[in-house]
Every structure is written in structure tokens, then in C-alpha cells.
Amino acid sequence: MNILLISPKYDATIVAPHLGLGYLSSSLKKQGHKVKILDGTREEIKYNPEDWELVGVTAMSTYFPEACKDIERAKSYGLKTIIGGAHIICDPEQSLIDSQADYAAIGEGERTMSQLASGLDPSSVEGLVYWKDGKPKRSNANVKNLIETKKMYTTKIGDQARDFQIDIDDFGEPDWDSIDPASYPKKMPHGMIYKSLPLAPIITTRGCPYSCIYCSAPITAGKRMRYRDPIKVVDGIEMLIKKYGVKEIQIEDDNFTLKRKHVIAVCEEIIKRKIKIDWCLPNGVRIDKLDPEMLRLMKKSGCYQMSLGIESANQRILDMIKKRLNKDLVRNVVNEVKKAGIQAVGFFIVGFPTETKKEIKETIDFACSLNLDRANFTKATPLPGTELYDMWISLYGKDKNIDWKSFSMEQFSADWAECSAKDIARLQTWGFIKFYLTKFRFLKLLFSLRTHQLITFLKRILRIVFSTNLYNRFINKKALNFKFINPVSRKTTK
Numbered sequence: 001m002n003i004l005l006i007s008p009k010y011d012a013t014i015v016a017p018h019l020g021l022g023y024l025s026s027s028l029k030k031q032g033h034k035v036k037i038l039d040g041t042r043e044e045i046k047y048n049p050e051d052w053e054l055v056g057v058t059a060m061s062t063y064f065p066e067a068c069k070d071i072e073r074a075k076s077y078g079l080k081t082i083i084g085g086a087h088i089i090c091d092p093e094q095s096l097i098d099s100q101a102d103y104a105a106i107g108e109g110e111r112t113m114s115q116l117a118s119g120l121d122p123s124s125v126e127g128l129v130y131w132k133d134g135k136p137k138r139s140n141a142n143v144k145n146l147i148e149t150k151k152m153y154t155t156k157i158g159d160q161a162r163d164f165q166i167d168i169d170d171f172g173e174p175d176w177d178s179i180d181p182a183s184y185p186k187k188m189p190h191g192m193i194y195k196s197l198p199l200a201p202i203i204t205t206r207g208c209p210y211s212c213i214y215c216s217a218p219i220t221a222g223k224r225m226r227y228r229d230p231i232k233v234v235d236g237i238e239m240l241i242k243k244y245g246v247k248e249i250q251i252e253d254d255n256f257t258l259k260r261k262h263v264i265a266v267c268e269e270i271i272k273r274k275i276k277i278d279w280c281l282p283n284g285v286r287i288d289k290l291d292p293e294m295l296r297l298m299k300k301s302g303c304y305q306m307s308l309g310i311e312s313a314n315q316r317i318l319d320m321i322k323k324r325l326n327k328d329l330v331r332n333v334v335n336e337v338k339k340a341g342i343q344a345v346g347f348f349i350v351g352f353p354t355e356t357k358k359e360i361k362e363t364i365d366f367a368c369s370l371n372l373d374r375a376n377f378t379k380a381t382p383l384p385g386t387e388l389y390d391m392w393i394s395l396y397g398k399d400k401n402i403d404w405k406s407f408s409m410e411q412f413s414a415d416w417a418e419c420s421a422k423d424i425a426r427l428q429t430w431g432f433i434k435f436y437l438t439k440f441r442f443l444k445l446l447f448s449l450r451t452h453q454l455i456t457f458l459k460r461i462l463r464i465v466f467s468t469n470l471y472n473r474f475i476n477k478k479a480l481n482f483k484f485i486n487p488v489s490r491k492t493t494k
């Protein structure tokens with residue numbers, strides 16, 4: 001079959017190879033299908049419809065509207081369509097309705113896509129939602145056998161069961177030819193700062209067992225940690241260096257340091273093979289899963305930067321968001337990271353329901369006082385499927401249009417804390433200003449940026465400083481005006 005995979009063109013300030021589509025492409029190619037990836041952050045989404053039979057589109061919530069446009073276009077050519085990715089996993093039935101795609105993928109797409117492409121009837125394809133009598137219907141594929149033989153595990157997400165493959169090494173390497181790191185524009189990689197290009201993201205694990213109320217990683221990747229074999233991880237790194245000239249690796253795992261043994265094994269293997277590679281952890285690691293000995297080994301193997309999920313300086317908030325973190329640990333761990341010679345980036349979230357101005361200021365002051373190189377202050381955003389989303393729906397959901405584009409953690413706006421949405425936005429901006437004006441951090445940041453990054457950097461600052469509406473009206477003129485109706489009252493007919 002001829003399959004086109006699309007990551008939509010959207011207003012991206014961070015650009016990175018799309019691992020998800022890379023994994024899908026590799027599993028489809030293994031079956032002999034012809035596959036092409038078009039990534040809107042890299043190229044125009046232009047194609048000859050006659051070349052393709054099935055179009056798969058990926059979406060996070062923030063660019064779900066653009067994904068819907070790509071589905072609409074493919075359907076207008078008479079092509080079969082399937083939509084997948086983080087947004088869809090969190091609400092598959094509603095995503096099928098909103099996008100009007102022919103199919104939606106409930107979870108990891110490798111098996112789903114392969115089975116669909118092999119011509120199986122949709123009702124027997126694992127992890128698929130399809131249309132039946134004008135309504136979304138879940139396939140009834142039976143993976144009982146695979147669960148008994150411990151190839152899959154089932155987990156309950158909300159009130160729905162999802163199946164995940166246990167041995168993720170079975171997926172092999174992503175199709176790097178189609179997402180060659182060197183083919184991506186040198187805009188802003190994840191975390192903004194990098195040492196050398198080309199840079200490749202990899203994942204060494206999938207899943208996260210925690211239940212932080214704002215995070216959808218345990219929903220998209222499952223609650224059970226699934227590990228790649230550290231030897232295969234390092235084989236992959238060597239291959240990226242030799243075949244694709246990669247000079248830096250970004251480990252994008254949700255919880256890379258959860259199992260110490262895994263981290264040690266990956267680092268020791270890099271050291272043993274004398275691989276010279278800079279690597280970093282831009283996606284955040286848990287403060288309580290780091291220790292001095294492990295940090296030293298990470299540094300020795302090439303780790304130069306890591307983001308730390310600190311979120312709040314207030315224990316009440318940390319407990320409310322189910323972070324399971326003791327605030328008292330933070331300062332010492334940040335110091336240990338720095339002592340190991342690794343740059344430390346702090347992640348902070350402001351504006352949770354019930355949070356007061358005083359508590360937000362406490363977080364900002366705490367961030368400034370830590371030995372951090374950089375900090376990111378984002379707004380509490382109710383990502384679909386999370387407990388925070390349920391809170392938001394119960395407060396505002398009824399009869400309200402959902403503008404998914406505004407679900408970015410930089411721009412989200414809700415009057416649900418003990419201070420107004422405007423106050424949250426001001427405090428977020430104040431957090432950045434105060435942090436970067438302390439200890440000459442702004443100068444250090446400016447000097448660590450490359451000249452080609454300055455415009456994107458400025459755009460990011462403007463996006464944070466101005467409110468969503470102002471930004472979209474005057475700066476992001478290309479923004480799509482895609483309106484959705486409230487999920488509770490949306491129609492369920494095709």
C-alpha cells in the first residue's frame with residue numbers, strides 16, 4: 001500500500017524530527033509498504049493524491065485544528081484517512097468526530113497502522129476507532145493471547161482499557177532516512193540551547209507510573225515503564241553518529257532516570273565504546289530520581305544539560321498536583337547537578353486551580369534563588385485526559401467552544417486560580433523577567449543562543465508577553481480560526 005504520513009504545518013517555535021511518524025514509517029516499511037513522511041515544520045505539505053492510498057495525520061492538541069485541515073484535504077481527494085498522536089489518544093472518539101477522519105488510533109500506532117495497511121477489516125484492527133452506523137466504534141480486536149504471553153499489557157485510562165506493547169525493542173529504530181535530523185531547519189531544538197548540530201531525539205523508555213494531574217504522558221505512553229535494551233539504545237546512537245552525522249542526542253523519555261540501573265547501563269555502554277557525543281534531557285527528569293554518583297557518570301558519558309521537574313515551591317500545590325515530591329529536596333539536588341558539571345534548567349508551572357498570587361510569587365522567588373542556568377515558567381494547562389482537564393470541563397466545559405490552539409502551556413488562559421487569568425499571565429512574564437535579570441542570566445542566555453535562533457527566540461518571548469488573542473491577531477496572522485463545540489454537547493453523527 002502507498003501511505004503518506006503527515007505532521008501538519010503549524011506555528012512551531014520548537015522544531016525536531018518527528019519520532020512518532022518515524023516509528024510508524026519503519027514498521028510499515030518492514031511490511032513492504034511504500035511510505036513518505038511530510039513534516040510541516042520542515043517542508044510544505046504538498047503531494048500528488050494519485051500517489052497515495054492512505055493518509056495518516058498526527059496531532060498534539062495545539063495543532064489538532066491544522067491536522068483536521070490536512071484530513072479534510074486528503075478526504076477531498078477521495079483518500080482514506082487515519083488520525084493519531086497525543087491529542088487523539090486522550091480522546092479518540094471525539095477526535096474522530098471532530099476531524100471526520102475515517103479512522104482514529106487509540107494508542108501506539110505501529111501495530112494499528114500495520115494491521116490496517118495489511119487490509120484487515122477495521123473491526124479487527126487493534127487500537128482503532130472507526131465509523132459504524134454514523135457513530136464512532138472501537139474495534140474488538142482480541143489481544144488476550146498476547147497479554148497472556150506477556151507481549152502486551154492492558155491498563156485502564158479513565159474508564160477505558162488500552163493495550164501497550166511490552167517489548168518496545170520489537171519496534172526497532174525509527175525510519176531515520178525519512179526523519180533525517182540534518183534535513184530539519186536549524187530553528188529551535190527542544191530546550192532552545194544546543195551544543196552541536198545535527199541533533200537527534202531518541203527515546204529509551206516509554207511510559208510513566210506517576211499521576212501528576214496536569215500531565216498526559218502516562219495516558220499517551222502508558223503507566224507501566226517499558227525499557228529498551230541499553231545495548232540497543234547505544235547501538236542506535238552509534239548508528240546515528242556514523243550514518244547521519246549526528247553530533248548531539250536529546251533523550252525525550254518521560255522518566256529517563258526512574259530506574260537507576262537503566263541509566264547506569266546506558267552511560268557505561270557509551271563510555272565503554274568511547275563514543276564522543278553530547279547529550280541532554282530536555283523533557284524533564286524527576287528531582288527525587290537523581291544522585292551524585294549517577295550524575296557524575298551521566299556527565300562522563302556526555303550529558304551536559306538536564307531539565308528538572310520542580311513545578312512549584314509550595315508543598316500544598318505539589319501535593320495537590322500529585323507530584324509526589326518533597327520541596328526540601330530541590331535545592332540540594334540542583335546543587336548536585338551543577339556540581340557534576342551539568343547545566344540545570346528548572347521547569348515551573350503557575351496558575352493551578354486554587355493557587356494564590358502569594359504562592360506563585362513564592363515559586364518565582366524560589367526559582368530565582370536556585371543555582372539554575374535557565375528556567376521555564378509555563379501555565380497550568382488542562383491537557384485532555386488529565387485530572388486537570390476534568391476540573392476545567394466541570395468549571396467551564398458546558399456550552400463552550402474549545403480553541404485547541406490555545407492549549408499551549410505558554411498561552412493558556414483560565415480564571416480558575418485564586419487570582420485572575422490576567423494576573424497569572426503577568427506573573428508568568430514576571431517570573432521570566434525576574435529570573436533572567438538575577439545573576440546576569442539573561443546575558444548568559446543571549447550568548448548561548450546562535451544568531452539564527454534570535455528571531456524565533458524573540459517570537460517566543462512575544463508569545464509569552466502578549467495575551468493569546470493579541471498574539472494571534474497581530475503576530476500569528478496565519479492562525480486558523482477553527483472552532484469546536486463543547487465535547488459534552490458535540491454531535492456524534494458523521
Ligand code: B12
Binds near residue numbers: 083201409
Ligand atoms: C518530544 C515531545 C515534543 C517535541 C515534539 C517533536 C516532534 N516533532 O514530535 C516538541 C518539543 C516539539 C514538543 C512540543 C510540545 N509538546 Co510535546 N512531547 C514530546 C514527548 C516528550 C515525546 C513525544 C515522542 O516523541 N514520543 C515517542 C513517539 C514514539 O510517540 P508519539 O509521538 O506519541 O507517537 C506514537 C503515538 O502517538 C502514535 N501516533 C502518533 N502520530 C500518529 C499518527 C497516526 C496516523 C497514527 C495511526 C498513530 C500515531 O503512534 C506513534 C508511535 O507509537 C511527549 C510525551 C509523551 N509521552 O508522549 C510530549 C507531549 C506529546 N507533548 C505535549 C505538549 C503539551 C507539548 C506542547 C503543547 C507544550 C507547549 N509548549 O505548550 C508543545 C506543542 C508544540 C506547539 N508549540 O504547539 C503533551 C501532549 C498533550 C496533548 N494532548 O497534545 C505530551 C504528551 C507531554 C505531556 N506531558 O503531556 N513535544
Ligand code: SF4
Binds near residue numbers: 208211216218255286
Ligand atoms: S510530569 Fe513527569 S512524573 Fe509526572 S506524570 Fe508526567 S512524566 Fe510522569
